[in-house]
Amino acid sequence: MSDDDIAALTVALRQFAKDRDWDPFHTPKNLASALIVEAGELLEHFQWLDRGATEDLSARQREAVAMEIADVFLYLIRLADKLEVDLIGVARRKLELNALKYPVALSRGTSKKYTDL
Amino acid sequence: MSDDDIAALTVALRQFAKDRDWDPFHTPKNLASALIVEAGELLEHFQWLDRGATEDLSARQREAVAMEIADVFLYLIRLADKLEVDLIGVARRKLELNALKYPVALSRGTSKKYTDL
Amino acid sequence: MSDDDIAALTVALRQFAKDRDWDPFHTPKNLASALIVEAGELLEHFQWLDRGATEDLSARQREAVAMEIADVFLYLIRLADKLEVDLIGVARRKLELNALKYPVALSRGTSKKYTDL
Amino acid sequence: MSDDDIAALTVALRQFAKDRDWDPFHTPKNLASALIVEAGELLEHFQWLDRGATEDLSARQREAVAMEIADVFLYLIRLADKLEVDLIGVARRKLELNALKYPVALSRGTSKKYTDL
Numbered sequence: 088m089s090d091d092d093i094a095a096l097t098v099a100l101r102q103f104a105k106d107r108d109w110d111p112f113h114t115p116k117n118l119a120s121a122l123i124v125e126a127g128e129l130l131e132h133f134q135w136l137d138r139g140a141t142e143d144l145s146a147r148q149r150e151a152v153a154m155e156i157a158d159v160f161l162y163l164i165r166l167a168d169k170l171e172v173d174l175i176g177v178a179r180r181k182l183e184l185n186a187l188k189y190p191v192a193l194s195r196g197t198s199k200k201y202t203d204l
Numbered sequence: 205m206s207d208d209d210i211a212a213l214t215v216a217l218r219q220f221a222k223d224r225d226w227d228p229f230h231t232p233k234n235l236a237s238a239l240i241v242e243a244g245e246l247l248e249h250f251q252w253l254d255r256g257a258t259e260d261l262s263a264r265q266r267e268a269v270a271m272e273i274a275d276v277f278l279y280l281i282r283l284a285d286k287l288e289v290d291l292i293g294v295a296r297r298k299l300e301l302n303a304l305k306y307p308v309a310l311s312r313g314t315s316k317k318y319t320d321l
Numbered sequence: 322m323s324d325d326d327i328a329a330l331t332v333a334l335r336q337f338a339k340d341r342d343w344d345p346f347h348t349p350k351n352l353a354s355a356l357i358v359e360a361g362e363l364l365e366h367f368q369w370l371d372r373g374a375t376e377d378l379s380a381r382q383r384e385a386v387a388m389e390i391a392d393v394f395l396y397l398i399r400l401a402d403k404l405e406v407d408l409i410g411v412a413r414r415k416l417e418l419n420a421l422k423y424p425v426a427l428s429r430g431t432s433k434k435y436t437d438l
Numbered sequence: 439m440s441d442d443d444i445a446a447l448t449v450a451l452r453q454f455a456k457d458r459d460w461d462p463f464h465t466p467k468n469l470a471s472a473l474i475v476e477a478g479e480l481l482e483h484f485q486w487l488d489r490g491a492t493e494d495l496s497a498r499q500r501e502a503v504a505m506e507i508a509d510v511f512l513y514l515i516r517l518a519d520k521l522e523v524d525l526i527g528v529a530r531r532k533l534e535l536n537a538l539k540y541p542v543a544l545s546r547g548t549s550k551k552y553t554d555l
Binding site: 326327330334337340341342343348349354356357360361363364366367371372373375383386387391392393394395397398400401404405406408409413415416420425428429430 | 450457460465466470473478481487500504505508511514515517518520521526529532533535545547
């Protein structure tokens with residue numbers, strides 16, 4: 088990995104869309120739709136399972152799940168690019184906000200507050 | 205940014221869950237559910253808009269959208285950690301597969317094939 | 322149609338699950354997951370389209386869309402059954418609440434408020 | 439209930455949109471987006487629970503869940519209206535197809551095939 092991992096994927100996705108004249112389809116609205124469609128395909132693998140831990144999945148399912156995770160990630164990178172959002176930056180910022188929202192002392196072991204996340 | 209951006213977020217999220225005794229809730233199934241719930245909150249901002257380009261959003265909406273993008277990303281990192289998936293690695297691999305699936309010459313300017321993605 | 326349309330489908334779905342010993346899989350959580358997975362398959366047909374009006378869809382797409390609509394409806398009926406929710410009753414009640422929430426005089430022609438729905 | 443339950447809700451939703459000049463926003467694409475957003479709000483109530491059975495939910499949660507179920511149903515009715523899909527008819531047809539796809543003898547007690555649904 089290099090510090091340009093996400094940046095490199097961002098550029099590669101731009102080129103991918105450009106090569107195919109797909110850029111006009113890649114509005115933020117459409118990308119947010121495509122992202123949730125992929126999130127649904129990801130969830131599909133887990134919908135009838137109890138926990139969906141690695142050991143509950145066959146090798147084939149694990150590969151399929153990895154590919155769906157990749158799809159969600161690729162659309163997320165593309166959407167962030169279109170909206171000029173720095174993925175790593177907002178993730179860090181949100182994590183800090185979550186730490187304030189869910190103080191350790193009050194959140195311990197209860198999913199109650201967490202449910203409000 | 206450093207090459208440990210995603211790795212650092214992965215570790216921070218592990219600690220975040222551990223501090224609150226939330227790890228038992230973080231099954232892959234639950235994380236995939238939480239991810240799509242956040243993807244829905246992200247899409248909500250765009251549902252009645254035509255395109256949802258940056259200029260269609262107020263400063264407040266842009267900030268809210270950035271926070272939803274962060275939520276999706278954080279759950280994606282956490283899920284990938286639980287399933288031992290290398291986010292950057294699978295994204296690169298999927299992008300290569302997509303290039304084979306959608307050859308430039310056949311995919312140009314048509315969303316037909318793309319709809320099958 | 323008879324007044325037992327939804328009731329008849331509810332009973333048929335109960336029997337369908339019973340015949341296959343699928344009832345243990347049909348927890349409300351799993352059904353809500355399956356529902357959103359189907360909602361994703363429904364949205365997939367529209368993700369790269371502008372509006373997705375009937376005339377934008379081929380006969381084959383229209384049939385596929387109808388089948389996805391059916392899947393969402395079937396899971397919704399099954400979930401409502403498991404939670405003892407009267408679908409028609411809550412729909413009427415929610416529509417009345419929406420009328421109070423979005424008064425005609427204030428909501429006319431603006432999607433602003435509607436976005437908060 | 440009368441045999442016009444869904445038909446009456448369909449007409450009421452048409453009038454609701456007309457009164458507020460919201461019809462232009464109600465493209466099939468936008469309605470399918472709004473539907474999945476509501477499906478996400480529904481799933482949110484279950485995301486950290488094991489099963490989400492009625493007894494796992496407080497009275498307040500049960501009411502909130504019922505309202506989300508209503509939202510999904512209302513958007514489903516509205517979408518079906520826009521695409522001229524007969525909800526009850528397609529649900530019956532899909533159930534018959536599912537019975538062929540998942541024969542009792544082969545499907546019993548296994549979620550394997552069901553996972554492919």
